[in-house]
Amino acid sequence: MTRPRFAFLAALLASALPAQQTISDGVTSPLRAGANQTKATRVNEAIFQAIGFGNTMMVVTSEGNVIIDTSIANQAERNKKLLRAENAGPVKYIILTHAHGDHTGGVRLWKQDGTQVIAQKNHVEFVNYQTRLSGFFVRRNAAQFAMPVPQARPWPGNYGAKIEPAILFDDRYDFTLGGVGFEIYHTPGETPDHATVWIPKYRAALVGDNYYESFPNMYTLRGTEPRPALDYINSLNKVLALKPEIVIPSHGAPIHGNAEITRRLTRYRDAIQYVHDAVIKGMNEGKDVFALMREIKLPAKLEVGESYGRLTWSIRGIYEGYAGWFDGNPATMYETPASSAFPDLVKLAGGPDRVAELAMERVKAGQFVESLHLTAGALSADPRHSKALEVRLTALKALRERSHNSNERGWLDHAILGIQK
Ligand SMILES: [Zn+2]
Helix, strand or coil: CCCCHHHHHHHHHCCCCCCHHHHHCCCCCHHHCCCCCCCCEECCCCEEEECCCCCEEEEEECCEEEEECCCCHHHHHHHHHHHHCCCCCCEEEEECCCCCHHHHCCHHHHCCCCCEEEEECCHHHHHHHHHHCHHHHHHHHHHHCCCCCCCCCCCCCCCCCCCCCCEEECCEEEEEECCEEEEEEECCCCCCCCEEEEEHHHCEEEEECCCCCCCCCCCCCCCCCCCCHHHHHHHHHHHHHCCCCEEEECCCCCEECHHHHHHHHHHHHHHHHHHHHHHHHHHHCCCCHHHHHHHCCCCHHHCCCCCCCCHHHHHHHHHHHHHCCCCCCHHHHCCCCHHHHHHHHHHHCCCHHHHHHHHHHHHHCCCHHHHHHHHHHHHHHCCCCHHHHHHHHHHHHHHHHHCCCHHHHHHHHHHHHHHHC
């Protein structure tokens, strides 16, 4: 059965990527990560890496090769070419660290007669979840990555996804190829189906997206089920306990040497633990989510950058992951949102002109988000109010200019384009 194009596009876009790759090489779109790579990275004598919107790794053995992750569909061909130039042996196994589209996009391209595809068993529900909501995710992904919205196809149903892996494991799966042992562990974190590939011979751990060079995207703006912080922590501990000499993430460059790996992964783990525990403490003390988003800051020694995930989004993700959407405000129990009062408030304030003027004052004071809220009020009274739109555009551009986070920039670009249309 051919996979519906609609589902394919959702899977293609339903992905995660640290902006490190994009910011450091000056490439604007994360979709162009690795575009300048002309030769695969040689990680060691047997492991090669092609960089992309999702890296692809190849482990060479005397009896054939193992591919770990296959990148996004439109980059898979390039990654394959780079890796095949290093070794064109038969592809015996494809291992998927998880079911996001920037890891699964090239499965069918790499698959040969007799290739076995391996994933953790939660892969099945995760792919169905992405496919079930493909109409939602194509829009949200298009916004996040400032791309046009692809045309939607008919809903494929709740369980309509094409499942590529034939080997689905629970906690662990081992095999040997050409005398090289492979151990695959279930390490949930960014997704419930996350897997880490451990190759004892090379002391190499391939960790998928559970580690990259930014605070993790524990809540992604395109929408996600909760990504439990304690899962990340337990899985990072599992990787640390292996005492790897090489860690290969599916975004960004490999890390060599156990001392450096321990330093980086420990700091990453402790940063997640710090934020998680601070949220729990605040929740137990009766604090609301916005107070915690403002209050919780990482100590300097735990700072890991926020070029992809952001602390505040993770704080809210953890809070609402545990508690859900109800905030204790009785008005929130009902289907009438706070914005239903905006037109009345704007009227009381003297109309949208007055509110737009105030919004401009907020912009001048550097209160760009307050300005967005005020212009939302003015526009609720008059959706085409030109002054309010102009001020809103100025605030959005100011936020865009100050942002060093690729996801934030994507959504700001999306909003800017929406006004400029
Ligand atoms: Zn990814």
